[in-house]
Amino acid sequence: MNVNWKGVIPAITTKFNLDDTIDYTFYADHCRWMVDAGCIGLVPLGSLGEGSTLSFDEKVTLLKTALAAVGERVPIIPGIAALSTKEAVRLAQTAQELGCSGLMVLPPYVYSSDWREMKAHVDAILNATELPALLYNNPPAYKTDFLPEQIAELAHEHSNLQAVKESSTDVRRVTAIRALLGERLDILVGVDDAIVEGIQAGAVGWIAGLVNAFPxxxxxxxxxxxxxxxxxxxxxxxxxxxxxxxxxLRMDTVPKFVQLIKLAQEFVGMGSAQVRGPRLELTGAELETARSTIQYALEHKPTIQA
Structure with a gap:
């Protein structure tokens, strides 16, 4: 299936049972809910999906679940993140073998590096499959920054690099990338509270977080x-x-964004606030503030057009 980057693509969360196993039945239902609402693809195994806490086998089962649920309707584009380049390549190749349509390629986990090593890591993943890829740039989270000139270099060397998820929080990056590459790469907004500004600057898609509760x-x-x-x-x-x-949307841009978005899902009856360690659920003043924000939003929600 061809990947269309021009639309809303959820970075989908992972629901856990009380015993810390994954609720695959709900995961399938959640995938269908996102697509029924008009989302044009899904990104499993991302940061919001708590991918860093998942075993390789769990990742494979989640991909199989998403593919079985909606794989004939929209592209499944897993996040490719790992502690080692070797494992990232293995996950990318497995995703292709399973029938995924694309990849979201992250920089090396944990190890914050320089451009030479970042590029070698991304090169290895992009060379390992023929799947179209989205490069994920998130310097606040990963302490590595793919500058516009570096993104252009990767785009010139890899024909399967089709898009970039820009999460630097600086919408000027959208115009900078477009100035270098024109329409060569599709640019997607990766931080929820900059979506309107990003679209006005020329972005064409949104890898979204709060969509998990408000599709x-x-x-x-x-x-x-x-x-x-x-x-x-x-x-x-x-x-x-x-x-x-x-x-x-501002809940997507803070360190505990996973806890906050999953709490919002619980409020709307489509998920649970439960997270997997090392994350812990919100408590005290943090929880009360979040609950108040979500409850106020629900009480004042505008009518959504059909």
Whole structure:
């Protein structure tokens, strides 16, 4: 299946049972809920999916689950992250063998490196399969930064590098990458609270987090932002929806974003706040603040257009 990067693609969460095993039945239902709401693909095994806590076998089973649930409807694009380049290559090749449509390629986990080593890691993954790939740049989280010039170098050397998930939090990166590469790479926003600004700067897609709890709202927000950029949309409606959504979207940009987004899922009845160690569920003032924010949003949610 060809990958269309122009739309909302959830970085899907992983629900755990009380005994810390994975709830694969819910995972399949969650995949279907995202796609039914208008999402155009899914990214399992990402940071929001707590990929760093999953065993290789669990990752394989999650990919099989997503493929069985919605693989005939949308592309499955797993996050490729590992402690070693060898393991990342193995996961990329396994994803291709299983029938995944693309890859989201992360820099080396834990080891924050220089460009020479970062490039060697990404080169190895991109050379290991024929799948189209999305490069994930998130310097706040991974302490490595793929500069626009470096992204351009990778794009010139790898035809299967089709897109970049830009999570530097600086929307100027969108225009900088476009200035170097034009339409060669699709640029996707990777931080929820910059989605409208990113679309206005020229991004064409959104690897989204709060979509896990609010899929229809996320899809409408994205579509409105694109329409307004093209001079055809309802700006007042976009501002109304974005202003309502922003307190929730900001939950995607803090260290405990996994706990916050899974808590939001629990509030809407589509998931559990349970996380896998070393993460712990929110408590005390953190929990009360988050609960208040989510509850206020639910009580003041605008009507979503069909």
């Amino acid at each position: 229809r709202e996320s899809v409408e927000l994205f579509e409105l932002a694109v329409q307004v950029r093209e001079g055809q949309g309802n700006r007042a409606r976009l501002e109304e929806l974005y202003n309502w959504f922003l307190p929730l």
